Amino acid sequence: MITTKIGYFRLVIELLESTVRTLLRPSSVTFDNVIVQIRSIGVGAIPAASLIALTAGFVLALVLELQLSQIGKVEIVPSLLWIILTEQVVPVGVALIFAGRSVSAVTAELGAMQVSEEVKALFTMGIDIVPYLLVPRFLGFQIMLPIVTLVGIYAALTGGWLLCGVVMKMSVADYIYYVFDGASFWSVLIALVKSALFAFLVATIAFYKGLNVRNGSREISEATTQSVVGAVIIVTIANAVVTSFQLA
Amino acid sequence: MRHAVFGVEEKQAEVMVPEAETPILEVIDVTKTFPNGRTVLNGVSFEVYPEETFVILGGSGCGKSTLLNILIGVLEPTSGQVRIFGQDLHKLNGAKLKAMHVRCGMLFQSGALIESLSLLGNIHLPLREHYRGMDAAVLFETARLKLRMVGLEEHGSKRPSGISGGMKKRVALARALALDPDLVFADEPTSGLDPVSTQEIDEMFIRLTRRIGAAAVVVTHDIASFFRIAHRAIMLGGERDGALQGRVIMQGKPEEFRTSDQPVVRRFLDPGIPSPQT
Numbered sequence: 001m002i003t004t005k006i007g008y009f010r011l012v013i014e015l016l017e018s019t020v021r022t023l024l025r026p027s028s029v030t031f032d033n034v035i036v037q038i039r040s041i042g043v044g045a046i047p048a049a050s051l052i053a054l055t056a057g058f059v060l061a062l063v064l065e066l067q068l069s070q071i072g073k074v075e076i077v078p079s080l081l082w083i084i085l086t087e088q089v090v091p092v093g094v095a096l097i098f099a100g101r102s103v104s105a106v107t108a109e110l111g112a113m114q115v116s117e118e119v120k121a122l123f124t125m126g127i128d129i130v131p132y133l134l135v136p137r138f139l140g141f142q143i144m145l146p147i148v149t150l151v152g153i154y155a156a157l158t159g160g161w162l163l164c165g166v167v168m169k170m171s172v173a174d175y176i177y178y179v180f181d182g183a184s185f186w187s188v189l190i191a192l193v194k195s196a197l198f199a200f201l202v203a204t205i206a207f208y209k210g211l212n213v214r215n216g217s218r219e220i221s222e223a224t225t226q227s228v229v230g231a232v233i234i235v236t237i238a239n240a241v242v243t244s245f246q247l248a
Numbered sequence: 249m250r251h252a253v254f255g256v257e258e259k260q261a262e263v264m265v266p267e268a269e270t271p272i273l274e275v276i277d278v279t280k281t282f283p284n285g286r287t288v289l290n291g292v293s294f295e296v297y298p299e300e301t302f303v304i305l306g307g308s309g310c311g312k313s314t315l316l317n318i319l320i321g322v323l324e325p326t327s328g329q330v331r332i333f334g335q336d337l338h339k340l341n342g343a344k345l346k347a348m349h350v351r352c353g354m355l356f357q358s359g360a361l362i363e364s365l366s367l368l369g370n371i372h373l374p375l376r377e378h379y380r381g382m383d384a385a386v387l388f389e390t391a392r393l394k395l396r397m398v399g400l401e402e403h404g405s406k407r408p409s410g411i412s413g414g415m416k417k418r419v420a421l422a423r424a425l426a427l428d429p430d431l432v433f434a435d436e437p438t439s440g441l442d443p444v445s446t447q448e449i450d451e452m453f454i455r456l457t458r459r460i461g462a463a464a465v466v467v468t469h470d471i472a473s474f475f476r477i478a479h480r481a482i483m484l485g486g487e488r489d490g491a492l493q494g495r496v497i498m499q500g501k502p503e504e505f506r507t508s509d510q511p512v513v514r515r516f517l518d519p520g521i522p523s524p525q526t
Contacts, residue, residue, distance in 0.1 A: 027380065112363075121360035124320050124433075125374040125423075126349030132377070 008208045015204065018130040019138055033136040041102045041137065042144020046151055049097050053090055053152035057159025060084060065168060074168060078178035081160040086187040087194075087246075090152040092239050095198035098145055099231035103206040106137055107227040110210025111220035119211070129211075138203050145199035146192045153191065194242055201238060202231040270334075271295035272431055272463050273302075273319070278328035280314055280494075288314045289325070290494040294482050298430070301454060301464045303478040305505075307486030307516060311494045312467045315484070316435050319465065320354055321345065332431065350378055353424030353462070355434040355453075359416035361408035367419050368404035371395055374426045394422040397456060414445040418452065425456055432457050434466040438473050450476045471517055478502050483513060 022029045064077045110133070113119050122129055157179060164170040170178075209227035213219045273296040280289040288311035296302040306312050317323040319330060321337050330337040332348060340348055361370050372391040379387060395401050398418035408416060417437060424432055437453060438446040454477050457464045468474055474481060482499045485492030489512055498505065498513050505513060 030376070116363070117356050117358055117360035118362050120320075120322055121354065121356060121362070123322065124349055124352065124354035125377070125427075126346040127374065127377045128346070 005212055005214075006208075008204070011208055011211070012204055014130050015134055015138060015207065018128070018135050022131060022135050022139075029131055029135055033132075034139050037136040037140035038144055041098075041106070041140035042148055045094075045097055045101055045144070045148055048101070049094050049148050049152050050155040052093060052097065053085075053156040054159035054162075056089055056093060057081065057085055057156030057161075058163050059159075060089065060156075061160040061163035062167070065163060075178055077164060077168070078160065078170075078175055079182055081157065082179050082183045083187060085156040085160070086153050087190050088239070088243070090156050091149050091191045091194040091198065092235060094145065094149045094152045095195065095202060095235045096232060098141070098148075098199070099202050099228055099235060102141070103202050103231045104224050104228050106203070106206040107210040107224045108220055110207065111213030111223050114211060114213045115216060115220065134207050137207070141199040141203035142196060145202075146195040149191055149195040150188075153188070190246060194239065197238060197242065198235050201234045205230045205234065269297060271331075272298050272333060273465065274329075274331040275315075275319070276329040276331065278315070278318060278325045278330065280311065280318060280323065281326045288494050289318075289484075292328070292482075292484070292494070292496055294496070294499060296431075296463050296465055298463050299458065299461055300479045301457065301466065301477050303474050303481035304465065304467045304484065305469065305474055305481050305516070306484035307469060307488065309487035309493070310484035310489075312469075312484060313435065316433060316465075316467050320352070320433055321349075350427055351430045353427065353429040353432040355417070355420050355424040355432065355437050357436040357439055359408065359413075359420040361416060361419055361423070363408055366405050366407060367400065367411070368392065368395060370408070370419060371423045371426050374423065378427060391426065394426050395419070397425075398422045398452060413440050414449065417441070417449050421449070421453060421456065425460060425462070428460050429462055432462050432464045434464060434468075436468055436470075437466060438468065438470050443472075446470065446473060447476070453477060475502050475506075481505065483516065485512065 061077055061081055064080055065074055068074050068077055068080075110119075113133075119129060119133070122132060160179075161170075161172065161175045164175050165172065205227050209223040209230070213223045275292055275294050278289055278292045279287065281287040288309075292311075292315060294302070304312050304315060314323065318325050319332075319337075321340075324338050333351060335344070335348065337348065361367070362373065365373060368388070368391055371394050372388060375382075375387045375390055376384075392401060392404065395404050398421055400415060400418055400422070403411065403415065408419070411419070421437070424434070434453065438449050441449060450473050453464070453466075464477075466473075466477060478501075480499070480501055483497045483505070485495050485497050487493055489497070492512065498508060498510060500508075505517060508514060508517075
């Protein structure tokens with residue numbers, strides 16, 4: 001029961017145990033609660049993530065086209081877009097959007113629940129805080145971050161096509177042909193694995209910071225800032241580590 | 249043994265002290281020292297019997313809230329023992345701790361209602377979590393009944409942020425009683441309320457807890473409430489009481505407090521009496 005200060009690793013162990021129990025016995029969690037969290041954590045992030053991915057794809061295509069046109073290799077712009085966007089830019093970008101939007105919201109919500117004694121009230125009602133409060137939010141992150149990443153990849157490639165189509169006069173068919181020429185769907189798998197890892201990291205940081213709030217609104221704002229900064233740092237470091245192993 | 253006592257009035261003379269039997273709650277020589285070395289509770293002992301309303305009195309800094317947090321299992325005592333229903337509270341975990349919490353209700357000072365749920369949802373929550381196999385309609389009807397008991401049935405769809413402090417206390421009381429507990433804890437149930445609302449909450453509290461035959465442990469510094477609701481009480485020494493801070497200064501029935509000649513007790517009950525030091 002998490003009513004006193006809790007360490008990060010103990011929280012992670014309790015969360016993983018509880019999530020496994022929930023997946024083995026889905027009736028132990030309220031389905032409506034999971035849907036609410038999926039909606040608030042992930043669905044609301046889709047418009048922002050799509051717009052940012054679209055513009056990122058457009059700008060990246062513009063930069064690549066400018067550089068590669070000097071050596072007469074503009075036809076490889078779409079395939080480079082595929083690799084860079086799918087494996088690097090979109091998974092990290094979407095995780096950073098979640099860090100700014102959903103991590104801050106979850107930290108503030110859990111912190112406010114601690115300050116207003118809602119967490120203590122749940123404990124005294126004999127309700128396990130981890131399955132009731134954390135597992136639905138954890139599933140929200142784990143389900144929605146990969147889904148929004150897939151949506152982001154589609155939006156980013158669309159942004160790339162806007163540049164290729166308008167500036168390079170490339171047809172949609174040619175663009176698709178060049179994107180998938182030599183493209184590996186392994187890249188999508190890498191993107192999904194990365195986004196699941198990022199979801200785990202940012203969610204647990206949000207839970208840890210939020211549940212350890214004790215004294216008032218100032219501590220909530222400090223915890224929210226710390227969780228967003230922590231999530232941004234851990235996502236970029238994790239991406240560097242995973243990419244290093246992947247390319248080694 | 250459960251026999252409901254309906255229509256209990258606020259007048260002390262009409263409050264019947266339940267006959268003594270096995271205590272439902274035993275606090276045995278509890279001491280709490282925080283990591284900064286400050287001892288806020290010092291050898292506190294008392295017992296609470298079934299259907300009894302037991303009040304913990306004391307001024308600021310006497311450790312009332314710390315004691316309540318120990319009694320509900322949020323804090324562990326540095327030494328001593330808390331036995332609820334014959335079990336050592338701080339040695340319980342997992343299913344046993346949950347089963348114990350099901351038999352206890354807690355009314356928080358702020359209400360501590362779940363903001364993301366409606367008022368009805370707040371009362372439905374413990375029912376839903378502990379009676380998963382039961383028909384949802386039955387559970388909702390039970391929650392509605394509890395809300396009706398505190399006179400707020402028509403406000404069930406409202407959110408906690410949209411109601412007054414007095415209404416929050418009433419919803420919190422309904423939620424504390426949702427599972428028909430044997431023991432109810434209440435932290436300053438009337439703080440922040442006007443005298444009329446205070447009396448209403450007191451009357452509602454004693455009427456409803458006694459209707460289900462629950463014992464109650466109430467932390468308060470409201471003297472009028474104390475005389476209205478208590479069968480017995482203890483008074484803890486506050487920060488102005490020097491060496492008595494965190495210790496039990498007096499234990500007894502309200503009329504014993506009323507007639508006490510202990511200066512600390514008399515000063516607490518009637519702040520108009522000058523302190524011996526002044």
